[in-house]
Amino acid sequence: MTDQTELARLIRADSAERGQPVSKLGYFCAPFRPTSGPLADKVIKVYRGLSDVAALERLHQCHDDYVQAMYASGVGLPETEFFLLDIEGSRIPVIVQEALPADSMMRPLMMSRPLDETLVMMAAAGEVIATFWHWAQGVETRIGFHPSIRNFAYVDGRAVFFDTFPPLIHYSRDEMGKMLLTYSDKRLMRWVGPFLQKKVTGIQDEWYSPPETLVGLVGSACRLRPDDAEAYLAWGRDFAERRMQPWLQEALDGMQEPPRLPGYWTGFRKILGLQGEPNV
Known part of the structure; x- marks a missing residue:
């Protein structure tokens, strides 16, 4: 299970500590992989926060259901977790996923x-x-x-x-x-x-x-x-x-x-x- 305290610290940290983005593509976010520490084997995807609490909770539930659907279908995924983190007064959707080579x-x-x-x-x-x-x-x-x-x-x-x-x-x-x-x-x-x-x-x-x-x-x-x-x-x-x-x-x-x-x-x-x- 991902340490959410460490995850929040990494997201707040400057880019040098977080690690370089692993993709320039920015439809929804710029994923990054930490250069060291307990999350160095993960890719972290940070999305825009919302003030609508109900919408965020629904997003969380839908994401959990979608991950389960991927596994149930036989498609599978790298290990994937979804969090709503409190950062600087906002609830921020964050996905943590096992990094691929x-x-x-x-x-x-x-x-x-x-x-x-x-x-x-x-x-x-x-x-x-x-x-x-x-x-x-x-x-x-x-x-x-x-x-x-x-x-x-x-x-x-x-x-x-x-x-x-x-x-x-x-x-x-x-x-x-x-x-x-x-x-x-x-x-x-x-x-x-x-x-x-x-x-x-x-x-x-x-x-x-x-x-x-x-x-x-x-x-x-x-x-x-x-x-x-x-x-x-x-x-x-x-x-x-x-x-x-x-x-x-x-x-x-x-x-x-x-x-x-x-x-x-x-x-x-x-x-x-x-x-x-x-x-x-």
């Missing part, structure tokens, strides 16, 4: 390894996607999954999913749309977003659609390595026929050509300076 992040591996090795990684990630969605067919509450390449590590021949925020369980579509703004680490997103709430809300739709999560994975691979796009499309079609039968036609329809991100989302990424790095 720095050289296991799937995105840089996909960019640097030979094509045949990347297809093996895609197959491992695809198995995680199929496993989750076949399990989720029996779940009554609204539940989603965001298995992008940047949210996977590749360890000992298997894909390890590690992204649990926001927890894609229980929240309605409109509630999740508002969360994407509430917890954004980018002030500009929180300022501009409400004027574009409908489009911001639509960002999540892929995460709640089994075929679109597979299409999204393939699209990411095609954008990372455009010269190998046909190989990734062929893999995706074959995988859909073998493992995504309930959603086959929609998946195939999305992989007739290299999938593209919606124009409004690529625009948001440019405005906010978001990079496709691991969201650890």
Whole structure:
């Protein structure tokens, strides 16, 4: 069990003591890994605090439920804990997660390894996607999954999913749309977003659609390595026929050509300076 006193001290400490951020990506936070001490084997993710106590308590419960869902589905996660810490008069959501090897992040591996090795990684990630969605067919509450390449590590021949925020369980579509703004680490997103709430809300739709999560994975691979796009499309079609039968036609329809991100989302990424790095 994580020592919450030590955790709060680390969060208050200056950056040199906390350790360097392990990702530049800032959709919701900049995770860091302590350089020493009892939490040196953990990645710490600190999110924006809220004055709404009920909303924070619900977030805590939903996150706990989502972690349990990941384990129940057979997807699994690195050991993951959620805390609401009292820091400087605010209650701050904090996630503490077992650190994965720095050289296991799937995105840089996909960019640097030979094509045949990347297809093996895609197959491992695809198995995680199929496993989750076949399990989720029996779940009554609204539940989603965001298995992008940047949210996977590749360890000992298997894909390890590690992204649990926001927890894609229980929240309605409109509630999740508002969360994407509430917890954004980018002030500009929180300022501009409400004027574009409908489009911001639509960002999540892929995460709640089994075929679109597979299409999204393939699209990411095609954008990372455009010269190998046909190989990734062929893999995706074959995988859909073998493992995504309930959603086959929609998946195939999305992989007739290299999938593209919606124009409004690529625009948001440019405005906010978001990079496709691991969201650890």
